[in-house]
Amino acid sequence: xxxxxxxxxxxxxxxxxxxxxxxxxxxxxxxxxxxxxxxxxxxxxxxxxxxxxxxxxxxxxxxxxxxxxxxxxxxxxxxxxxxxxxxxxxxxxxxxxxxxxxxxxxxxxxxxxxxxxxxxxxxxxxxxxxxxxxxxxxxxxxxxxxxxxxxxxxxxxxxxxxxxxxxxxxxxxxxxxxxxxxxxxxxxxxxxxxxxxxxxxxxxxxxxxxxxxxxxxxxxxxxxxxxxxxxxxxxxxxxxxxxxxxxxxxxxxxxxxxxxxxxxxxxxxxx
Numbered sequence: 001x002x003x004x005x006x007x008x009x010x011x012x013x014x015x016x017x018x019x020x021x022x023x024x025x026x027x028x029x030x031x032x033x034x035x036x037x038x039x040x041x042x043x044x045x046x047x048x049x050x051x052x053x054x055x056x057x058x059x060x061x062x063x064x065x066x067x068x069x070x071x072x073x074x075x076x077x078x079x080x081x082x083x084x085x086x087x088x089x090x091x092x093x094x095x096x097x098x099x100x101x102x103x104x105x106x107x108x109x110x111x112x113x114x115x116x117x118x119x120x121x122x123x124x125x126x127x128x129x130x131x132x133x134x135x136x137x138x139x140x141x142x143x144x145x146x147x148x149x150x151x152x153x154x155x156x157x158x159x160x161x162x163x164x165x166x167x168x169x170x171x172x173x174x175x176x177x178x179x180x181x182x183x184x185x186x187x188x189x190x191x192x193x194x195x196x197x198x199x200x201x202x203x204x205x206x207x208x209x210x211x212x213x214x215x216x217x218x219x220x221x222x223x224x225x226x227x228x229x230x231x232x233x234x235x236x237x238x239x240x241x242x243x244x245x246x247x248x249x250x251x252x253x254x255x256x257x258x259x260x261x262x263x264x265x266x267x268x269x270x271x
Contacts, residue, residue, distance in 0.1 A: 036064065036065055036066040036133065037064070037065045037133060037134065037135035037138070038062065038063070038064050038065075038074060038127060038129055038133045038134065039062070039063060039127070039134065039135055039138035039139070039140075040060060040061070040062055040063075040125070040127070040138065040141070040142035041060075041061035041062065041063050041105070042061070042142060043138060043139055043141070043142055043143070044142070044143050044144075044145070045060070045142065045143075045144045045145070046144075046145045046146075046147065046241050046242075046270070047112065047144060047145070047146050047147070048147050048148070048149075048239070048240055048241050049112050049114050049117060049146070049147075049148045049149075050148065050149040051114070051149060053114070056111060056112040056113065056114050057109060057110075057111050057112075058109075058110045058111075058112065058144075059107040059108060059109050059110065060107065060108045060110060060125060060142055060144065061105050061106070061107050062074065062076075062097045062099070062105065062106050062107070062108065062127070063104055063105045064099055064104055064105075065104075065135075067101070067102050067103060067104055068099060068101055068102075068103075069101060069102075070101045071098055071099070071100050071101050072098070072099050073096050073097065073098045073099075074096060074097055074099075074127060074128070074129055075095060075096045075127075075128040075129075076095050076096065076097065076108060076125045076126060076127055076128060077095060077125070077126050077128055078095075078123070078124065078125065078126070079124030079125065079126045079141050079143075080124070081122060081124040081143060082121075082122060082123050082124045083121045083122045084121030084122065084123055084146065085116075085121075088113065088116050089112070089113055089116050089117060089121055089146075090110060090111060090112050090113060090121075090123060090146070091110075091111045091113065092108065092109070092110050092111075093109060093111075094108075094109075095108075096108075108125065110123070110144075112146055114148065117146060117148040117150065118148070118150060119147070119148065119150055119151040119152075119240075120145065120146050120147040120148055120151065120240065121146050122143060122144065122145055122146065123143075123144040123146065124141055124142070124143050124144070125141065125142050125144070126140055126141045127140045127141070145241075147240035147241050148240060149240055151240045153202060153205055153238050153239075153240075154202055155178055157238075158176055158178075158184060158200070158238065159176055159177060159178050159184075160175070160176060160271075161173055161174070161175050161176075162174050162175070162176060162242070162243065162269035162270065162271060163269065163270050163271065164188070164191075164267055164268070164269050165267065165268045165270075166190060166265065166266070166267050167265050167266050167267075169191075172188065172191040173188065174186060174187060174188045174189065174267075174269060175187040175188060179197065182199055182200055182201075183197055183198070183199060183200065184197070184198050184200050184207055185197055185198075186198060186207075186236070186245075189215070189245075189267065190215060190267070192215050194215055196209055196213060197209070198236060202238075205237065205238040205239065206235055206236070206237055206238070207235065207236040207238065207243075208233055208234075208235050209233060209234050209235065209236070210233055211227065211228035211229050211230050211231065211232045211233065211234070212227065212228065212229055212230040212232075213227040213228055213248075214227035215227060216253060225250065225251055225252075225253050227248060227249070228247065228248055228249070232247070233247070234246065234247030234248055235247055236269075241270070242268060242269050242270040242271065243268070243269035243270075244266060244267075244268055244269075245266060245267040245268075245269070246264070246266045247264070248264065248265045248266070249261055249262070249263065249264055249265060250262045250263075250265050
């Protein structure tokens with residue numbers, strides 16, 4: 001289940017306050033007083049290009065934890081995990097990033113060439129800087145997964161194991177199997193091992209689930225449920241980037257704070 005339960009339940013034991021999630025890195029990042037580190041803003045990104053898009057210009061943000069007194073420039077290079085062909089599938093006009101004096105971020109423009117993307121490829125960029133400038137919590141590289149609408153979404157694409165990430169908590173694996181031509185079984189939602197049956201429409205790229213669904217693990221003596229009522233539906237949207245399950249809520253059952261709703265939940269499935 002989700003780490004947010006542990007954080008919020010502890011807070012509710014004191015007062016009905018909001019949730020706060022700490023990271024395992026220097027919290028002074030971006031303008032703090034911590035050590036000077038350089039890193040990509042995201043170590044992983046997914047970019048989607050479609051036939052109707054007017055532009056395929058993207059940018060990868062690089063951040064520094066201490067604003068420089070004068071402009072600084074850092075070089076980057078292509079990593080060994082790059083599967084796209086530079087100059088054919090993508091182009092990078094300048095393999096460097098400049099962070100202006102007094103600022104904390106800069107960007108590397110990347111152009112994706114739609115006509116040759118096929119179903120997609122990956123680009124890995126690596127910061128060419130001294131090891132002492134790299135925060136181990138971030139690393140020195142960023143892996144970009146480029147996807148296009150040229151991919152075929154059918155049973156061959158849908159069925160199998162997927163990497164799942166809820167709106168909070170650690171990643172886990174979900175399995176999707178074909179029950180019949182219009183029904184899919186999603187197994188291990190929220191890491192509970194539970195099954196959900198949904199109606200698949202490959203034309204609209206939507207899987208529709210009909211309530212009720214309710215899963216209620218016990219956390220710290222308090223029951224935490226997730227689900228939807230019998231008269232409600234929720235969906236999974238299929239796209240070249242993966243699957244997005246949305247429309248579910250999680251809330252407390254029993255105790256002084258019974259009925260407390262943590263808000264809408266979602267789960268992203270990727271490969």
